[in-house]
Amino acid sequence: MTPSARVQAAIELLDAIISSARDGGPAADTLIARYFKDRRYAGSRDRRAVRDHVYDAVRRAAERPESGRAAMVGLARERPELAELFNGSAHGPAPIAADEAGTAAGVVPGWIDPLLAAPVEREALLGRAPVDLRINRLKADPERVASFYPDAVRLSGLPEALRLPEGAPVEQSDPWKWGQVEVQDAGSQWISAACGAQPGMTVIDLCAGAGGKTLALASAMAGKGTLIAADTIRSRLSRLDPRAERAGATFIETLLLDQGHEAGALQSLHGRADVVLVDAPCSGTGTWRRNPEARWRLTPSRLDRLVAEQARILDFAAPLLAPGGLLVYATCALTDREGRDQVRAFLARHEGWMAEPADVPTGRAHGDGLLLTPAHDGTDGFYFARLRRTA
Ligand SMILES: C[S@@+](CC[C@H](N)C(=O)[O-])C[C@H]1O[C@@H](n2cnc3c(N)ncnc32)[C@H](O)[C@@H]1O
Numbered sequence: 001m002t003p004s005a006r007v008q009a010a011i012e013l014l015d016a017i018i019s020s021a022r023d024g025g026p027a028a029d030t031l032i033a034r035y036f037k038d039r040r041y042a043g044s045r046d047r048r049a050v051r052d053h054v055y056d057a058v059r060r061a062a063e064r065p066e067s068g069r070a071a072m073v074g075l076a077r078e079r080p081e082l083a084e085l086f087n088g089s090a091h092g093p094a095p096i097a098a099d100e101a102g103t104a105a106g107v108v109p110g111w112i113d114p115l116l117a118a119p120v121e122r123e124a125l126l127g128r129a130p131v132d133l134r135i136n137r138l139k140a141d142p143e144r145v146a147s148f149y150p151d152a153v154r155l156s157g158l159p160e161a162l163r164l165p166e167g168a169p170v171e172q173s174d175p176w177k178w179g180q181v182e183v184q185d186a187g188s189q190w191i192s193a194a195c196g197a198q199p200g201m202t203v204i205d206l207c208a209g210a211g212g213k214t215l216a217l218a219s220a221m222a223g224k225g226t227l228i229a230a231d232t233i234r235s236r237l238s239r240l241d242p243r244a245e246r247a248g249a250t251f252i253e254t255l256l257l258d259q260g261h262e263a264g265a266l267q268s269l270h271g272r273a274d275v276v277l278v279d280a281p282c283s284g285t286g287t288w289r290r291n292p293e294a295r296w297r298l299t300p301s302r303l304d305r306l307v308a309e310q311a312r313i314l315d316f317a318a319p320l321l322a323p324g325g326l327l328v329y330a331t332c333a334l335t336d337r338e339g340r341d342q343v344r345a346f347l348a349r350h351e352g353w354m355a356e357p358a359d360v361p362t363g364r365a366h367g368d369g370l371l372l373t374p375a376h377d378g379t380d381g382f383y384f385a386r387l388r389r390t391a
Helices: 003-023 028-037 044-060 068-078 142-146 186-194 212-220 234-247 262-269 292-296 300-320 340-349
Strands: 131-135 153-155 158-164 181-183 202-205 226-231 252-256 273-279 321-331 353-356 364-366 369-372 382-389
Touching (some): 003 028, 003 044, 003 068, 028 044, 044 292, 131 142, 131 186, 181 212, 186 212, 186 273, 186 321, 186 369, 186 382, 212 226, 212 234, 226 234, 226 262, 234 252, 262 300, 273 300, 300 321, 300 340, 321 340, 340 353, 340 382
Parallel strands (some): 226 252, 273 321
Antiparallel strands (some): 131 158, 131 181, 153 158, 321 382, 364 369, 369 382
């Protein structure tokens, strides 16, 4: 492909990503993979160049662009070498008109900005993310595994964590093939640690998804006790089985919940759990550095629905705890509605609960919980709180 044809391909892909974000369709990575599957003539250098153009344009635009061309023109206005490729050559984009408006640059969509927790540093939300590993104690000793990654940095307070540079080829390493490490952002590792799961406990991961945090809880429990992973989406939960097998965490039980009818399925667990983790569905505002197009998907009404769902999940989670048990509420969101205010509202609705400090040497206290941000903590953005059932 010529350099101009790569720009045109990026424009076409951006059109698809924009429509998909508007209509709740597949993620950008999926669309890019599909695009190249149908275009075998594109070599690996073409693919890399097109992908870079696409992600540069996505990262640059806070608001959903009008079109792929507007997004690329906005980028080209800042990069003369890119602007030159709008030259009308075969398979390339038409020249940029003098009055052609490109998409404006920005980090946070205008309507979301006032909703973010005040301490959040905006620029870093779109920064580059390192590759964090979590060493799986069910299969390996952290010191031995660390010796396989001489470039890794240890993270103070997280003895199972290793930090590698962005793009490190972890899947080619032996510990990964042997199930001794999982790729997991340090923020997720802090949340799992804040659950204080111990061998022999009864622990419920109520929004387990594909089980990223479930596996960390399993490692902390040394494979002993009861660990239940629940979710409402079968395809997500079914991805946990092979991961658990690989990690040697075969004691995990899975529970598929029926959205809106969860309480019935959970009735037999009432009053039994030592720990319940609610890693709630959320706006994902803390993970934009990995999914920058998520900014184009969120709408005010979608946020309203998420906030209502989080409150509903907390309400059916609460009766699961035994007296003295710990409910950990977490989101990878940085809006106060989903974090600080959600926890405050839970404590106002439920008697016999108190927030207790998260005993972790990271983050910033915010309301009754803790805020983690890329700039301050080097993690994805999270909010979490530890809520103790006192009665
Ligand atoms: C943030 S994700 C969980 C990520 C997962 N804990 C991890 O560490 O990889 C939120 C999950 O909540 C699930 N969910 C949404 N509504 C739910 C409900 N009413 N009950 C249980 N899970 C729900 C979603 O399907 C999604 O998998």
